[in-house]
Amino acid sequence: MSGELAGADAGAGADAGAGADAGAGADAGAGADAGAPTVPTASTTAPPGPASHEPDPHEPGRARRFVDGVATHVVAFVDGRPVSLALALLLVVLALASGSVTHAPSERLRDLVGAGLDPFEDRTSWLLVVGSVFFAGSPAQLVLAVVGVLVLVGTAERRMGWSRTVAAYLVTAVVATGVGVAVQALGQAIGETWALEVAAESTLHPLTPALGTIMTASAFSGPLWRRRIRLVGFSCVFAFVLYDGHPSGLYALIGALVGLAFGVVLTGRPAERGWSRSSHHEVRRLASTIVAVTALGPVLTLLTRSPIGALSPLGMLFRDVLPGRSLSAACAAAGQGAPDRHAPPIGACARAAALAGIDTVPTVLLSLLPLAVLLLCAWYLRRGRRLALDVAVAVNGLLALFAGLYYVVLPVTTDPVVDQPRHVVERVVLAGLAVAVPAAVALGLFLLRRHFGVGAEGTRRPRFALAVVLSGLVLAVTFAVVGWLGRASFVPTIEPWTLLLDVPERFVPVGFVGLTRIGPVPDGGLVRAAFEWVGPVWWLVVLVGLGVGATRPGDVRPDAARTQVRDIVHRGTPGTLSHMALWEGNRYWFTEDGLAAVAYRVVAGIAITTGEPLCAADRLREVTREFARWCDDQGLTPVFYSVRGELSPVYDEMGWATLPVGEETVLHPATFAMTGKKWQDVRSSINRATKNGVRAEWTRYADLRPAVARQIGEISEQWVAEKDLPEMGFTLGGVDELRDPDVALMLALDEDDSVQAVTSWLPSWRDGVVVGWTLDFMRRRPDSMNGVMEFVIASSALAMKEQGVEFLSLSAAPLATGAPSDGPSTQTERVLAFLGRVLEPAYGFRTLLAFKKKFQPDFVPLVMAFPDPVQLPAIGTALGRAYLPDLSVGAVVRLVRTVV
Secondary structure, three states: OOOHHHHHHHHHHOOHHHHHHHHOOOOOOOHHHOOOOOOOOOOOOOOOOOOOOOOOOOOOOHHHHHHHHHHHHHHHHHHHOHHHHHHHHHHHHHHHHHOOOOOOOOHHHHHHHOEOOOOOOOOOOHHHHHHHHOOOOOHHHHHHHHHHHHHHHHHHHHHHHHHHHHHHHHHHHHHHHHHHHHHHHHHHHHOOHHHHHOOOOOEOOOHHHHHHHHHHHHOOOOHHHHHHHHHHHHHHHHHHHHHHOOHHHHHHHHHHHHHHHHHHHHHOOOOOOOOOOOOHHHHHHHHHHHHHHHHHHHHHHHHOOOOOOOOHHHHHOOOOOOOOOOHHHHHHHHHHOOOOOOOOHHHHHHHHHHHHOOOOHHHHHHHHHHHHHHHHHHHHHOOOEHHHHHHHHHHHHHHHHHHHHHHHHHHHHHOOOOOOHHHHHHHHHHHHHHHHHHHHHHHHHHHOHHHOOEOOOOOHHHHHHHHHHHHHHHHHHHHHHHHHHOHHHEEOOOOHHHHHHHHHHOOOOHHHHOHHHOOOEEOOHHHHHHHHHHHHHHHHHHHHHHHHHHOOHHHHOOOHHHHHHHHHHHHEOOOOOHHHHHOOOOEEEEOOOOOOEEEEEEEOOEEEEOOOOEOOHHHHHHHHHHHHHHHHHOOOEEEEEEEEHHHHHHHHHOOOEEEEEEEEEEEOHHHOOOOOHHHHHHHHHHHHHHHOOOEEEEEOHHHOOHHHHHHHHHHHHHHHHOOOOOOOOOOOOOHHHHOOOOOEEEEEEOOOOOEEEEEEEEEEEEOOEEEEEEEEEEEEOOOOOOOHHHHHHHHHHHHHHHHOOOEEEEEEEEOOOOOOOOOOOOHHHHHHHHHHHHHHHHHOHHHHHHHHHOOOOEEEEEEEEEOOHHHHHHHHHHHHHHHOOOOOHHHHHHHHHHHO
């Protein structure tokens, strides 16, 4: 039943008015073309080879054509980005004029234009403070600013035009600088610690207006890029504010907020409330980005000379706090420093020397490996790996626990408080932030777990957990045993309970523990090796185990079961839905000879097949019975879903019940001809496409240009965001399924290569040759021309006619029938008819069927076969969960409101 719900909106519902418009004569040439169809404007198949002719001596040479092509692209690039190019050039010219291209700007320049409140500066005019957005504080910042202007402002310029871009750049620059300085002044007035600490800084922040401009442009973007720009942008800004902490981050945050507000003003639309629904694909990308940004946040404190952000202590906890020193230097420092509560005065020199020697490779590894694990989690979260989600939740939870223990509990219980009361409050707030950020990431990922189902089944996750726990126990016991046997080497002398308390700290980055809280330290030998290496080795086990566990076999080599199924599908199977057996989430059962299989999913003890058995036509009865017996042995209830009605006698012989679930609409390309009055709507759509410069392109996802692939994602995400119900799965493909190399795409592209509509086609094979295509994915751009879907499907039929395939399936329209009848005869059929009427406003089943009728198809009944009618309610629930596994109570309420 491929594509029926996706197409209900994208193909039929959205185009419902297109056919009526075309039929009413909206196209001037509609009446004249009643006898013969108009051929689409461009070839719908692969372009033909070059014609053989003598070269024209006046034709430009290859080098000349290359130069002309480059020149054309350069001119187009400049024409499309005049503002961003001018601003980038201005930054470079000012850097050259001030001599700050190769070094930091002079103090005089900073005092003249820098943003800040240094009470000793002698500023000639406060208006010059706006110049802080046109100068960079270092050569590295200059490069970053130029790239940021070209990318961010250039993107904004293409989305909202040059005049709005200039306005957004200037407004965000002026307002962000003015408000930022005012915030600093207010902080100084009330004695806020951060404001006092940065009071003497003169800040140059050229990235602020670039961020504000792209945030303004987000209001002119669709749901997909609007959400991406805002979420990724604010994540990066908050990382700088919280980890770096210098005023430039504050100005960038204010500029981004001003940009959001200014975008609402320019568009004239009220700001959106709530969160637009996202597809699984998009949620994975965004979650991956958040995890990566939070993992790289502490790295900012490692790269910044003097981080002062609210979370800089959390980042500092990953620093190597144990600088190497010689024995004499260590002893001298110990003699001059405060008494160490872990060592008596007579042993201070020996302990200082022992601490000085800890600055080694394992210490550095122990500080960086947790961050490396999070970055690897971010990589696999993009691919939907459940194991990566579990590890990311666990590691962020551990970081929150470590921060709470070493940054909140221990300082409060063991360190004397000498701050003023308001400073104590600030410390509490900072400590709360240090705990809240990783805790919020862990909680957010946990709540989004339904979007990460890849690899959720099987034994990999339990095996990974077992390996991590067992390795941790083995390493902990090893250190405890070795430490007790070599307890004489510890400085100071270690006690049994102290050794036991020290075991967990071997797995914690040294920066968390801190110099003053490190217990007895061994001075060398095997004990010292165990002391330093048990933690890094365990984190390496986590890192390698995650890489092995989250990397599915199909990522590095073809998955054995899926490869076997693909071979069966390529040999040829009955029905039109066999390719869906290769989708993620399916399980496979094979016959003993391995030449036949059944793809199925288990939901609440119900084994729901993805179409018919995958086998030769003469083995359908045999394979069906064998799979049913196997399900019975496993305690599962088999349900054959979306199988052809002609197989009903097979199930009747087995004593099973069958239930009609839809009708598949099938065309035969060999006899496809758009003649006669019934084809007028389709012909009008093709003519309209010709007039509007829209062409059809038959291709595959791997062959798409990056810009085209990106547009397909945008169109799909906008379609999902506009729905009140979650994205569906099971027999309904999404963007992820387009990437299969066997799947074909038919695109509608305008003269600017803008994607107006996209459809995907699943192949049916016989002896390694494609004999038919089945429609699956259907999406159209909301502002595309009327009838674009009719144009795409008609173009697909013509392409398949040239290919010589036997059939074209437009998939099924569930709960809707094409043949007239005297009415439902059984109670079950009456219930289905009622459901079809009730769900029509939400899913448009009948509208979809009416859309497909325009192509004069043959109707093939599809049924669901099951052994016991008493289990029909449980089967219906299982089907609902298969299509909508994450349907919430709120979504159910919205559905009821839609259909009532």
